Amino acid sequence: MKLVLDIAVTHVLSRVRQTLVGLMGIAMGVGFSVMMAALMEGSQEDFVTQLVDSLPHITVSDERRNPPRQPAEDAFDMVVYSGLRTPTIRPGIKNPMAISASLENWLDGAVAPSVQSRAVIRYAGRDTAASIIGIDPKREIKVSKLATQIREGTIDSLYRSSNAIIIGDKLATKIGARVGNTINLASGTGQTLSATVVALFHSGNSMADETQAYTLIKTAQILAGQTGLVNALRIRVRDIMSAREAASRVEAQTGYKSVSWQESNEDLLNAFQIRNFIMYAVVGAILLVASFGTYNIISTITHEKTRDIAILKSLGFTSATIRQIFLAEALMIGVAGMIAGWVLGYILCLGLGQVEFKSPFQDATSLPLLYTPKHYILAGLVALAASAIAGYLPARKAAAVHPVEIIRGAS
Amino acid sequence: MTGRPGPLIELSNVTKTIGDGVLTTLVRQIDLRIEPGEFVAVMGPSGSGKSSLLYLLGLLDVPTEGRVIVEGRDTEHLSEAERARIRLSTLGFVFQFHFLLPEFSALTNVMLPMRALARLGEAEMRSRAEALLGTLGLAGHMHKLPGQLSGGQRQRVAIARALANEPKVLLADEPTGNLDSASSEQVLGIFRKLVDETGRAIVMVTHDAELGARADRLVRIVDGRIVSGNEAKAV
Numbered sequence: 001m002k003l004v005l006d007i008a009v010t011h012v013l014s015r016v017r018q019t020l021v022g023l024m025g026i027a028m029g030v031g032f033s034v035m036m037a038a039l040m041e042g043s044q045e046d047f048v049t050q051l052v053d054s055l056p057h058i059t060v061s062d063e064r065r066n067p068p069r070q071p072a073e074d075a076f077d078m079v080v081y082s083g084l085r086t087p088t089i090r091p092g093i094k095n096p097m098a099i100s101a102s103l104e105n106w107l108d109g110a111v112a113p114s115v116q117s118r119a120v121i122r123y124a125g126r127d128t129a130a131s132i133i134g135i136d137p138k139r140e141i142k143v144s145k146l147a148t149q150i151r152e153g154t155i156d157s158l159y160r161s162s163n164a165i166i167i168g169d170k171l172a173t174k175i176g177a178r179v180g181n182t183i184n185l186a187s188g189t190g191q192t193l194s195a196t197v198v199a200l201f202h203s204g205n206s207m208a209d210e211t212q213a214y215t216l217i218k219t220a221q222i223l224a225g226q227t228g229l230v231n232a233l234r235i236r237v238r239d240i241m242s243a244r245e246a247a248s249r250v251e252a253q254t255g256y257k258s259v260s261w262q263e264s265n266e267d268l269l270n271a272f273q274i275r276n277f278i279m280y281a282v283v284g285a286i287l288l289v290a291s292f293g294t295y296n297i298i299s300t301i302t303h304e305k306t307r308d309i310a311i312l313k314s315l316g317f318t319s320a321t322i323r324q325i326f327l328a329e330a331l332m333i334g335v336a337g338m339i340a341g342w343v344l345g346y347i348l349c350l351g352l353g354q355v356e357f358k359s360p361f362q363d364a365t366s367l368p369l370l371y372t373p374k375h376y377i378l379a380g381l382v383a384l385a386a387s388a389i390a391g392y393l394p395a396r397k398a399a400a401v402h403p404v405e406i407i408r409g410a411s
Numbered sequence: 412m413t414g415r416p417g418p419l420i421e422l423s424n425v426t427k428t429i430g431d432g433v434l435t436t437l438v439r440q441i442d443l444r445i446e447p448g449e450f451v452a453v454m455g456p457s458g459s460g461k462s463s464l465l466y467l468l469g470l471l472d473v474p475t476e477g478r479v480i481v482e483g484r485d486t487e488h489l490s491e492a493e494r495a496r497i498r499l500s501t502l503g504f505v506f507q508f509h510f511l512l513p514e515f516s517a518l519t520n521v522m523l524p525m526r527a528l529a530r531l532g533e534a535e536m537r538s539r540a541e542a543l544l545g546t547l548g549l550a551g552h553m554h555k556l557p558g559q560l561s562g563g564q565r566q567r568v569a570i571a572r573a574l575a576n577e578p579k580v581l582l583a584d585e586p587t588g589n590l591d592s593a594s595s596e597q598v599l600g601i602f603r604k605l606v607d608e609t610g611r612a613i614v615m616v617t618h619d620a621e622l623g624a625r626a627d628r629l630v631r632i633v634d635g636r637i638v639s640g641n642e643a644k645a646v
Contacts, residue, residue: 002526003523003527010514011514308513310510311510312512312523313495314469314471315499315523315572316495316496316498316524316527317527318491318492318495319491320492321527403471404472407466
């Protein structure tokens with residue numbers, strides 16, 4: 001094997017320019033593939049993280065996935081219903097505290113009750129619709145990042161006055177309210193109340209910052225006109241990927257519709273799968289194109305070395321040894337290109353990490369990049385495989401050289 | 412009682428034909444035995460089949476008909492790798508053109524067959540290659556590339572390479588074809604010495620009658636047939 005490597009190294013080093021061109025081709029292929037994968041998966045992971053962080057992992061609502069059977073259906077076989085109306089008052093979750101306690105017995109995470117309601121916020125002559133979420137601050141900090149998103153005040157400020165409210169900073173700007181101001185809330189059921197702004201939050205999600213507000217559960221219940229109402233349980237699990245499985249179990253246990261973050265973003269996750277497929281296809285294509293450089297070099301060397309191949313065979317080198325020599329040359333270029341590509345890819349990622357990216361829906365941020373050995377290993381393996389194939393074809397041709405024909409021609 | 416050793420190479424009724432549609436017969440019905448310690452010259456006009464005969468003797472080519480027996484072993488059914496192994500261990504080739512690998516020094520070129528055979532250690536291979544080059548008057552040129560050597564020196568390096576694995580038969584195809592008379596004389600002197608001192612057999616293809624006359628046996632070939640000299644003389 002040492003002889004094979006010695007000959008291969010000599011061949012490769014004797015063609016510095018050609019070797020460098022081939023090596024650069026592979027390096028650029030690997031480098032740009034690593035960069036692209038880091039960028040694509042980084043943005044995806046960043047998006048999912050924000051998505052998951054801004055919402056509870058599982059939401060148990062006071063709805064049923066399938067409509068409950070009507071009493072008449074149990075009494076008569078031939079019953080047809082039409083024009084059924086949903087109740088105007090939300091039924092709420094029965095015994096929410098008992099259910100929460102029961103879920104926390106087996107769930108690897110936390111459960112917080114909440115009241116979801118809608119209201120029009122009125123301040124200084126400006127009206128805007130908002131989603132009012134009644135929370136228990138002590139439990140809420142276990143299921144959401146609200147506490148860390150507070151910019152002015154604290155989440156515990158909700159306990160400071162009887163009708164305290166935390167609103168999004170963009171909502172505050174929109175209506176011109178500040179911490180300490182009293183705003184009016186009017187619900188769809190006709191309830192009105194005055195609430196004091198005790199804190200502002202900033203989640204980074206424009207939609208949430210502009211349309212959401214948090215009050216204590218009791219305040220939200222007053223606004224909904226239903227004392228004791230809890231119409232949602234918000235669950236946060238330690239392993240976010242277990243949310244789907246946990247949601248099914250919660251639904252089976254409680255009978256209430258439990259939606260995991262994966263289910264509520266099914267279309268988006270499917271789109272990511274397609275996006276990943278496209279990304280890997282493009283990465284593969286880049287490396288395939290790069291491997292043509294290697295093919296070209298090894299083909300040129302085998303063409304130029306036909307006479308040497310013939311003489312090696314006449315000396316007693318076997319076809320397999322000849323094949324190994326040229327395959328080794330391709331792999332040497334592949335390995336060197338792969339290592340150079342890793343360095344290039346890392347540098348490109350560092351460079352891209354410096355670029356600031358602005359979105360109308362999010363705060364200014366640098367481009368999200370995912371640094372993972374997986375991308376390097378994957379790009380390297382594809383580059384090596386492409387190099388091996390690119391080298392094998394001319395190597396096979398070289399091994400098939402009939403020494404007599406070449407020696408006759410050269411003599 | 413010890414019998415006379417068998418021939419190193421024996422061709423028995425060997426015919427070689429090439430071509431797909433129109434067939435060309437290169438050599439026909441050749442019977443030839445190469446005995447140990449023989450210096451055989453093969454002569455004939457251009458296109459008579461001299462080189463083809465040499466390639467058949469050296470297992471570089473396979474006969475269309477007949478048998479090639481090397482050291483008593485019929486090579487008809489041997490694999491490509493087995494034939495290569497015999498070439499590596501038993502046969503040595505010298506061509507009209509030196510065919511040295513241009514990127515390797517004279518020493519490395521000579522060591523190549525030894526490294527491929529892998530019977531010796533690195534140090535042993537190196538000392539044997541150095542000794543061979545020294546014997547051929549190339550002691551001061553061992554680390555030079557072929558491009559830095561004269562034609563005669565290159566051919567001597569090629570001879571050293573052919574002798575690297577101590578082959579029993581040296582097959583030379585017009586080895587002096589590209590050399591001046593002084594270098595040709597030197598090469599021939601080396602061949603003579605090899606036969607006389609080491610007992611190796613040499614088969615040399617040439618169309619130079621003067622060189623042919625200096626061999627122990629002269630085989631004449633015309634139109635692919637041996638017309639004289641196919642009987643080995645006692646050595």
